[in-house]
Amino acid sequence: MSDIIWKGFTIGSLFERSTKLALSINQKDLNIVEKKDNNHNVALISASSNGSGRVGYIENDLVDSKLISMNKITFDDQWGYTFFQQEKFVITGGHNAILEVKNDNLKSLLDMNLKTYSFISLLLNKITKKSEIFGYGYKINNKLDREIILLPCIEVSKEDEYVWNENNHYYTLAVYYINELMNKAREEKEKNTIRLYQAERAKYEAERAKYEADYKNEKEELIWKSFKLSDIFNNKTGRDSSIAQKNLTKSNIKDNEFKVSIVTETSINNGIGFYLRENDPILTGKIVDKGLTYGTQFGNANYHNYKFFIIGNVNYLNFKSNTLYKLCNEYVGDYLARIISKIFKKSKLFGYVNKIDQDSFARELILLPCLEVSKDDEYIWEDEGHFYTLAINYISYLYLNGRVIFNQKLIDKYTYEF
Numbered sequence: 001m002s003d004i005i006w007k008g009f010t011i012g013s014l015f016e017r018s019t020k021l022a023l024s025i026n027q028k029d030l031n032i033v034e035k036k037d038n039n040h041n042v043a044l045i046s047a048s049s050n051g052s053g054r055v056g057y058i059e060n061d062l063v064d065s066k067l068i069s070m071n072k073i074t075f076d077d078q079w080g081y082t083f084f085q086q087e088k089f090v091i092t093g094g095h096n097a098i099l100e101v102k103n104d105n106l107k108s109l110l111d112m113n114l115k116t117y118s119f120i121s122l123l124l125n126k127i128t129k130k131s132e133i134f135g136y137g138y139k140i141n142n143k144l145d146r147e148i149i150l151l152p153c154i155e156v157s158k159e160d161e162y163v164w165n166e167n168n169h170y171y172t173l174a175v176y177y178i179n180e181l182m183n184k185a186r187e188e189k190e191k192n193t194i195r196l197y198q199a200e201r202a203k204y205e206a207e208r209a210k211y212e213a214d215y216k217n218e219k220e221e222l223i224w225k226s227f228k229l230s231d232i233f234n235n236k237t238g239r240d241s242s243i244a245q246k247n248l249t250k251s252n253i254k255d256n257e258f259k260v261s262i263v264t265e266t267s268i269n270n271g272i273g274f275y276l277r278e279n280d281p282i283l284t285g286k287i288v289d290k291g292l293t294y295g296t297q298f299g300n301a302n303y304h305n306y307k308f309f310i311i312g313n314v315n316y317l318n319f320k321s322n323t324l325y326k327l328c329n330e331y332v333g334d335y336l337a338r339i340i341s342k343i344f345k346k347s348k349l350f351g352y353v354n355k356i357d358q359d360s361f362a363r364e365l366i367l368l369p370c371l372e373v374s375k376d377d378e379y380i381w382e383d384e385g386h387f388y389t390l391a392i393n394y395i396s397y398l399y400l401n402g403r404v405i406f407n408q409k410l411i412d413k414y415t416y417e418f
Helices: 104-112 114-129 175-219 322-327 330-345 358-363 392-413
Strands: 005-010 015-018 042-045 054-058 072-076 082-085 089-091 096-101 148-156 164-166 169-173 223-228 233-236 258-263 272-277 291-295 301-304 308-310 314-319 365-373 381-383 386-390
Touching: 042 082, 072 114, 082 114, 089 096, 096 104, 104 114, 104 169, 114 148, 114 175, 148 175, 169 175, 175 392, 223 381, 233 358, 258 301, 291 308, 291 330, 301 330, 308 314, 314 322, 322 386, 330 365, 330 392, 386 392
Parallel strands: 042 089, 258 308
Antiparallel strands: 005 148, 015 096, 042 054, 072 082, 072 096, 148 169, 164 169, 223 365, 233 314, 258 272, 291 301, 291 314, 365 386, 381 386
16 A cells, blocks of 8 residues: 555553553462353453463452453563453553553554554564563563554544644554454464364374274273272372572473473463473483373373473372383373363362362372283283273274364364454
8 A cells, every 4th residue: 555654653652561450469369260251251361472361260350340451452571472452351460561552542543443452462572572582581671662663654634533743744543454464464374274273184184094993993892990090190299390480591492402391380382381401400310201290280181202391380190000101102191181181170179279189189080991901911900800901092093083173173163363
């Protein structure tokens, strides 16, 4: 569009960072749920890059309504994560702020064209994230105010509803142009993402085919057996490191230097919070090559078939049977992790206040598909003179089939939201 003029503004001239609406309540004292419901429809925004910074949802009546915001941009002064929040939300204290629009005319324009908020938040993320110099040791703070942001504008007459006046030239934000850019970006994002989902589905379909014949054979001879979790796992407590995360030299990306996965309580990225160097002193003699973990606060369980280490409220789940450990492939491990997660998350009993202690873990029951074998075979369990092993092929097929179905649903339902 020939009438578009890209104009530069300091971010400090457009926005004021405000923390006056931040909660003074600790997260551990809040009743947080992962999904919105009738009693929990206020999003809690923290200093996170995931889910637009959303930790979960808190009870509607738990905070003063004056602290609840909507249709505003949030900003984390440590890592620079910037998101437009289109639902009712509150921010945690510490590193979080709301970017309040200084110019009333600009605010009115943005409020009437919500995609412009998303557009600006994406630009702000590019500004703060591109250098990768900010973090625990070097916060952004007021440095954000001096950064320059380029915005598409159009010149209008004095009689029009303008936003900026520069030497008797009047400008407003090119909202129609921004909408066009955002719609094109959405179209490309959806096309590329669906292509990735299709590739994932095809990969799992091909892998599933390898197990289909054995799956059908094992299906005819299955015996579902019940076990206490303590019959299968040794539950080793976590907190392997007493060093604060902010004092660790870490990376959010796995590469040739930072290649040890650090498992935290997060429910995303298979529980991996960040990566450390293999020669980091806190890892000496403690790196695990393969195994299961679970979080003692919310019960998120994950299987890891790579070098990893736990930190915080996370426990190792070590197999009691060496035979089961050897038989456990990636698909069986992920299958077990999903069942364990279901066991502890379905009741919604556990959280910040009521953690999963050793007794709570040990008493829970898990149903597993087994096959009876002879004493001379490599068995895992003996029960009154009968010998059993895990139906590895059956489980692998079930898991892979689930991944195929999951990716197909993503393809069918995917719509990108800015």
